[in-house]
Amino acid sequence: MKLNVLLILSMLLSSIGIAQVSEYPHPVVGEIVDEISVENIERIVERLVAFHTRHTLSDTTHPDIGIGAARRWINREFDDYSRAAGGRLKVEYHRFIADPQPRIPEPTEIVNVVATLPGKLTGENERVYVISGHYDSRVSDIMDAESFSPGANDDATGTAVVMELARVMSNYEFDATIVFMAVAGEEQGLVGARQWATDAYRQGMNIRGMITNDIVGNIFGGNNIVDNTRMRVFSEGVSPYATDEELRRIVATGGENDSPSRQLARYVHEVSPQYITNFDVAMIYRRDRYLRGGDHIPFNELGYPAIRFTEMNENYNWQHQDVRIEEGIQYGDLPEFVDYEYTTNVARVNAAVLASLALAPPPPVNAGIDISRLEHHTTLRWEYDGTENPEGFYICIRETTASQWQRKIFISTDDAAVDNDTYRYTVKGVSKDNYIFGIQAVGENGLHSVTVFPDPVR
Ligand SMILES: [Zn+2]
Incomplete structure (x- = not known):
């Protein structure tokens, strides 16, 4: 019902040249x-x-x-x-x-x-x-x-x-x-x-x-x-x-x-x-x-x-x-x-x-950024203790001077899993020295958690 109203409204608006209801x-x-x-x-x-x-x-x-x-x-x-x-x-x-x-x-x-x-x-x-x-x-x-x-x-x-x-x-x-x-x-x-x-x-x-x-x-x-x-x-x-x-x-x-x-x-x-x-x-x-x-x-x-x-x-x-x-x-x-x-x-x-x-699902916990060696990649690790596993995670990246995330990489739960409740992902060719990283959990409904900021870990 509501959807129909929206549809008709957006058709009406587009027919008179107003931007569509998204x-x-x-x-x-x-x-x-x-x-x-x-x-x-x-x-x-x-x-x-x-x-x-x-x-x-x-x-x-x-x-x-x-x-x-x-x-x-x-x-x-x-x-x-x-x-x-x-x-x-x-x-x-x-x-x-x-x-x-x-x-x-x-x-x-x-x-x-x-x-x-x-x-x-x-x-x-x-x-x-x-x-x-x-x-x-x-x-x-x-x-x-x-x-x-x-x-x-x-x-x-x-x-x-x-x-x-x-x-x-x-x-x-x-x-x-x-x-x-x-x-x-x-x-x-x-x-x-x-x-x-x-x-x-x-x-x-x-x-x-x-x-x-x-x-x-x-x-x-x-x-x-x-x-x-x-x-x-x-x-x-x-x-x-x-x-x-x-x-x-x-x-x-x-x-x-x-x-x-x-x-x-x-x-x-x-x-x-x-x-x-x-x-x-x-x-x-x-x-x-x-x-x-x-x-x-x-x-x-x-x-x-x-x-x-x-x-x-x-x-x-x-x-x-x-x-x-x-x-x-x-x-x-x-x-x-x-x-x-x-x-x-x-x-x-x-x-x-x-x-x-x-x-949305709760955010990951114990998020860490691997600082055990000098390299031009960035490896993140985190755990998840929600009631059920999320669909996946966003790796969020921004320049150190940027206010908002500029790039988000989706990775499925299966692809990120290391073992029970532990996850890892390496962003190739993006140096941890030059960017700020964060991790969000993404639910099956597509909604994501707030971002967690990783602590340095070895
Ligand atoms: Zn007041």
């Missing part, structure tokens, strides 16, 4: 991307703005105003999505008492609203991907919990992305588990996300990737640039928590640009254009913007691959500001400054990436 590399991922609804995203942002303020220290008992009313509404929405999908989402409040700290004067209950879509793989094979937006808001004074604080862009847009993905994706089955989180306390110091990440870490949760969507709705930059065709993905290069040994290895291999978070960003950059056209992902090689932070940082601090999605050109008049007019200029984070088509494109990028990751 076929998606994976039909289910494409279907999910197509189901993301701009109307729903607009409805969610408008509803969140209507709570007057969602400041973390605001009223928690009022039925219509404050952060308590907001989180109860988000929880009900998640429940509705789950019911419509046959109860497949596990919806819960993640509650804790935050100790007094610079932006929280007295012990305060912080509540994240979390919807989990369990994957088919459980136990030690379970992989978890996390997507978040923060539903708390702020105005000029970070301690002002009473004033009108619409937080339409920061971060009702990110919250709407997360909720819309939960609605659409809960109708599908994935290998991996996906956690959809609306978190609180971001503006008070990343408090909600940090506690959730810490609890997950203590439980030994196998988090393989985390994306925070924060400020993903404005196209009118304060620099007067209007751009609805690009978004940014921030990723850290070297973890400040890397051990001395890890640092020595990073320096020796030129691996400063190949951290797990950077590989996740590169995956976004590779997958997104296969599903979303006229919308570019700009990789920013930095953990976050200057003077600012986001909910991916507590995950980075615990060693998880985690990245941030943000609009291309921010407008500081419309963030963290009291709603007011001053010398004819409107300040405040108002919904009229949100471009919902733009936010929907960001949601589509999230959907393509998360669905691909959750349907």
Whole structure:
């Protein structure tokens, strides 16, 4: 049915001379991307703005105003999505008492609203991907919990992305588990996300990737640039928590640009254009913007691959500001400054990436690049401990100065196998001295994992 509509649409478009709708590399991922609804995203942002303020220290008992009313509404929405999908989402409040700290004067209950879509793989094979937006808001004074604080862009847009993905994706089955989180306390110091990440870490949760969507709705930059065709993905290069040994290895291999978070960003950059056209992902090689932070940082601090999605050109008049007019200029984070088509494109990028990751096989493990002798070839070795063997692997190659993989060589599992779960491939005539290498696992469905960066081995 859907295919027919697409076919007719592409015939119509080609008959009037517009570029054809291209076929998606994976039909289910494409279907999910197509189901993301701009109307729903607009409805969610408008509803969140209507709570007057969602400041973390605001009223928690009022039925219509404050952060308590907001989180109860988000929880009900998640429940509705789950019911419509046959109860497949596990919806819960993640509650804790935050100790007094610079932006929280007295012990305060912080509540994240979390919807989990369990994957088919459980136990030690379970992989978890996390997507978040923060539903708390702020105005000029970070301690002002009473004033009108619409937080339409920061971060009702990110919250709407997360909720819309939960609605659409809960109708599908994935290998991996996906956690959809609306978190609180971001503006008070990343408090909600940090506690959730810490609890997950203590439980030994196998988090393989985390994306925070924060400020993903404005196209009118304060620099007067209007751009609805690009978004940014921030990723850290070297973890400040890397051990001395890890640092020595990073320096020796030129691996400063190949951290797990950077590989996740590169995956976004590779997958997104296969599903979303006229919308570019700009990789920013930095953990976050200057003077600012986001909910991916507590995950980075615990060693998880985690990245941030943000609009291309921010407008500081419309963030963290009291709603007011001053010398004819409107300040405040108002919904009229949100471009919902733009936010929907960001949601589509999230959907393509998360669905691909959750349907793809896990990446190889113990990847190594053979440095036992001087030669003009490059030999890679790796192991695979997924539940079933993948179809094959991509050997990824790029120049040391290139941002993205420039060449990918497919090798079937049988051709790469050495013995049980151990694989090897030699790229003839390509010197390990001059290129960066990586390995991806490829499933029978054609979807591939994130890239692993090989360690030098003898
Ligand atoms: Zn924010």
